[in-house]
Amino acid sequence: MRAEILWCIPVGIAVGFLCVPLFNRIPAAWLCDYGETPAPELLKRRVSAVPAGLLLAAVFGILFPLLAAEYGISAVFFLLAAATVPLVLAAVSDIRYQILPDESLPAVLIPALTVYLLGLAGKTQYYGSVASPFLGALFGGGVWLLIGLLGRALYHRDSIGFGDVKLFAAIGFLCGFPGVVSAFLTAILLAGVSFLILILLRRIAPDQYVPMGPYLCAGCLLQIAFAKQIAAFAAWYFSIL
Numbered sequence: 001m002r003a004e005i006l007w008c009i010p011v012g013i014a015v016g017f018l019c020v021p022l023f024n025r026i027p028a029a030w031l032c033d034y035g036e037t038p039a040p041e042l043l044k045r046r047v048s049a050v051p052a053g054l055l056l057a058a059v060f061g062i063l064f065p066l067l068a069a070e071y072g073i074s075a076v077f078f079l080l081a082a083a084t085v086p087l088v089l090a091a092v093s094d095i096r097y098q099i100l101p102d103e104s105l106p107a108v109l110i111p112a113l114t115v116y117l118l119g120l121a122g123k124t125q126y127y128g129s130v131a132s133p134f135l136g137a138l139f140g141g142g143v144w145l146l147i148g149l150l151g152r153a154l155y156h157r158d159s160i161g162f163g164d165v166k167l168f169a170a171i172g173f174l175c176g177f178p179g180v181v182s183a184f185l186t187a188i189l190l191a192g193v194s195f196l197i198l199i200l201l202r203r204i205a206p207d208q209y210v211p212m213g214p215y216l217c218a219g220c221l222l223q224i225a226f227a228k229q230i231a232a233f234a235a236w237y238f239s240i241l
Contacts, residue, residue, distance in 0.1 A: 002069075005073075008067075009064070009065055013061040015064070015081075016053065016057030016060040017053045019056045019092075020052055020056065022085075022089065024045055028042040030101040031093055033099070047096070064081055067080055067224070070227060070228060074124075076118075079112075080111065080224055082107075082111045083107070083174055087104075087220060087221065090217060094163075094212075094213030098161075098209075098211055099163065100167050104167075109170055126176075131177075132179075133177075136175050136179065139184075140183075140184070141168060144164055144165045145165045147160060164212050167213060167217075171217075174220065175220060179223050179231075182219075183216075183219040183220045184219060187215040188215075190215045198210070
């Protein structure tokens with residue numbers, strides 16, 4: 001492994017641990033529904049170094065070297081790494097409180113937009129085309145909105161939150177098109193396997209609500225960490241059809 005990638009491991013671990021005080025200092029109102037008064041538990045320490053800090057340190061300690069291996073130590077690496085922090089914190093929020101803070105979206109979009117502008121200036125080659133991030137956002141928000149509408153028509157109740165729609169639109173902009181398609185398929189696969197296991201273990205009921213935010217974020221992280229490999233596999237797969 002190249003030396004410049006190795007240093008990303010301790011940096012990622014440090015960022016993971018720093019996410020603990022960062023999440024604990026997020027304004028309580030961000031973790032509530034619109035107009036809702038924050039519950040007392042939101043005013044206390046929300047996560048701790050063990051186990052949350054250890055898990056986050058492991059996530060970023062693995063993720064940052066993967067990004068460095070994919071993009072080199074470049075502006076794209078630093079910007080994508082910055083975008084992953086609010087994504088992971090949004091996933092933690094969804095797990096803990098079933099809320100995807102709207103305030104996390106600009107923290108994802110600003111680095112992605114910077115990468116896009118650098119591409120227009122000829123400084124990067126992250127996005128495949130000028131329209132890629134916009135098509136990604138349209139696909140991401142549109143497909144999740146369609147799933148929500150279908151779920152409501154079938155079950156006569158909300159099956160997903162609008163926060164998922166907004167989050168995946170932001171993820172679509174970050175991943176671009178067709179990368180967002182891979183992120184979507186990965187998220188659905190991870191969610192399906194997880195739900196099946198939890199149902200078989202009787203940890204949840206088949207009709208129980210389970211936050212989708214963590215799976216959407218995981219699909220995004222895997223896509224940006226393995227973008228070239230996924231694109232190569234897709235090209236090979238379609239070539240043999």
